[in-house]
Amino acid sequence: MDEIPKAIQLLWGLDEPGSRGPKKGLTLMQVVDAAIDVCDAEGFAALSMSRLAKQLGFTTMSLYRYVDSKDTLIDLISDRVIGPPPTIASTTPWREALEMWAMAEFESIRAHPWWLEIPLTAPPAGPNNMGWLEAGLAAFSETAVPDPIRLQLVMNMSLYVISRTRLVLQMTASTDAPDNYTLVLGRVLDPARFPALLKAISAQAFDMDENNWEINDFKFGLDRLLDGFERYVESF
Structure with a gap:
């Protein structure tokens, strides 16, 4: 899957968050939703990996088990926020x-x-x-x-x-x-x-x-x- 960007792999379930380090009992979508909560409360400019880690009670480095970069996180929250289309x-x-x-x-x-x-x-x-x-x-x-x-x-x-x-x-x-x-x-x-x-x-x-x-x-x-x-x- 190397030819497909990491964010797209995660968005379409073609890859899972990294497995290194202790398990924290969160899903990728819980991490994404926490990032959305930060933006809803403080604005998009407030979002950072360290701010998200504080929101979740994690260390900043532990978040990289879920997303490899802030850019990937942003791609995930962008799609998550727009939500599904109307029926x-x-x-x-x-x-x-x-x-x-x-x-x-x-x-x-x-x-x-x-x-x-x-x-x-x-x-x-x-x-x-x-x-x-x-x-x-x-x-x-x-x-x-x-x-x-x-x-x-x-x-x-x-x-x-x-x-x-x-x-x-x-x-x-x-x-x-x-x-x-x-x-x-x-x-x-x-x-x-x-x-x-x-x-x-x-x-x-x-x-x-x-x-x-x-x-x-x-x-x-x-x-x-x-x-x-x-x-x-x-x-x-």
Whole structure:
């Protein structure tokens, strides 16, 4: 199995954690879940092998029986956190299926927002990530869209979900924007230079439902993306 990266071997059960040293009675997934607990409580930047060892009551060196490096650990928690894809009935129309898929990924990331901080150094290859890809591709099973195009559409959808979720979470966490944002803009913008923007502001284009704006904003963009997909799918 040397040609397969260690993280992928562990993700797919092709290898087991090392056997050297005394047994501690933990599974690999318990170690991974403890790392996720650290990130949930303190953020992704707080994760280190020494911090994880403290969380588990281990020595740092003993953790290398389970994972050979922090990079391997990160690959494992990345796949673990995103979780399995939603169950979508095979009879679900493709647009509805993709909407369910996208909303589920949106909520999965929102549950662990630090996941967005994990560097993407290689294409995801874990079973959960592959499950999401399979579920997205399956949505097009009753269409005439060619397989390579299906993959591009699903990847495009995932990129939308990730980037839009990142924006929503950053805006939610930000304390920099003034509460009277639209009023401030209305006072500083020159009507001769920004007529279209001022017209949008006066129509309350920036006003948000404080209770649901994150979901509404995400879904509005998702619906427009799916509108484009629909026209494209109909062309085959």
